[in-house]
Amino acid sequence: MRYKAGLETRERILAATRSLVAQNGLDGTTIKAICEQAGVLPGSFYNLFTSKEQAILTVVREAIDAVDPDPDHHGTDTLEDLVSAYVRFLEESPELSRVYIRIGVSGAGSNPELTGRMVRHHKERVGRFAAAMRRQSPELSDSLAERRAETLVLALNGIALHRIIDPGFDVAWHARVLLDDAAAVS
């Protein structure tokens, strides 16, 4: 993938994947559908991506990065920023968050590389939450901040999971409750 044509095709494929996932979920996002919508044949798809999963995870990753309040990791994000980025992702891309969890849950056990990536992603997130906490409350010990951060992130994940099952679930409100509780304990 060094020629211009390839890059354009890649973008078309990603755009098709994005819209298909958003509209039809994971099951509606078949190679056939992606190729049709992108105006491409399977051979081209597999020239640019090694698997369907790769294309989908690329799309998910891009969407997560798109809401990052501090993409360059300057350490300027507050706890509230991080939580509301999380909430924004859930609200703006409900299908993507479902797909992310679905792939993770299905792949766990059978796909160690994917699992490793997800665990790393989790740890990174916890680290950023903990750093934001310490910036906000410098008297907090490292280990305590880490523990509270992990609890918070786990609870947010629980909210995300429930939101998938109950689309009417008020994510923002529950996230707010968590934030307030976290502040109250300090």
Added chain:
Amino acid sequence: MRYKAGLETRERILAATRSLVAQNGLDGTTIKAICEQAGVLPGSFYNLFTSKEQAILTVVREAIDAVDPDPDHHGTDTLEDLVSAYVRFLEESPELSRVYIRIGVSGAGSNPELTGRMVRHHKERVGRFAAAMRRQSPELSDSLAERRAETLVLALNGIALHRIIDPGFDVAWHARVLLDDAAAVS
């Protein structure tokens, strides 16, 4: 399903489903595999169950009920009982918990009846947690107990989810942290 033979067959099928799910996960639990292990043909399976999903959900439900600290709902269970039942389920039946979440996440949107059942199950659980909280701290208002209970259950779900992705995750320890935090806020 009124004859003795049918009941026995049903048990054999459930036993086969149970062991297959525990050993091979959802993907390894095909109709073919269930029937082979149960010594039954597909026609018999579909005489007793309307779908593969039904058999699997039956098995999951039984496993959840098996750890219920107060099956008859006498209101004698404490918050700690409820949390440790949850933890026990996760630790004794890790594959079942994965399957439960997987089915819920996959089915959401496309299977309203299943979704409804899961939402109801969640609400029931929150209700029992809230009742246990009020029994323990009678000064708590109904609405506050409900709110705290829901936050706790959501966080537990987050722990369950993470445990699926990271098998080394210390469920019991994190559940303990949640319980202690809940007690501290009171």
Added chain:
DNA sequence: TGACTCTTTGAGTAATCACTCTAATTTGAA
């Protein structure tokens, strides 16, 4: 025994899916 329902048989259906392979074509740097 007769009659009715429940259970089992087991081959068969129909559809789907991610992915591959070879050859033809296009690209773009030298």
Added chain:
DNA sequence: TTCAAATTAGAGTGATTACTCAAAGAGTCA
């Protein structure tokens, strides 16, 4: 202009899946 590498074409593969159905067999009660 040349030419190797990148890209595209697109039919084909192979394997799997949950589920069906009509008929034969067994259980239960009068």
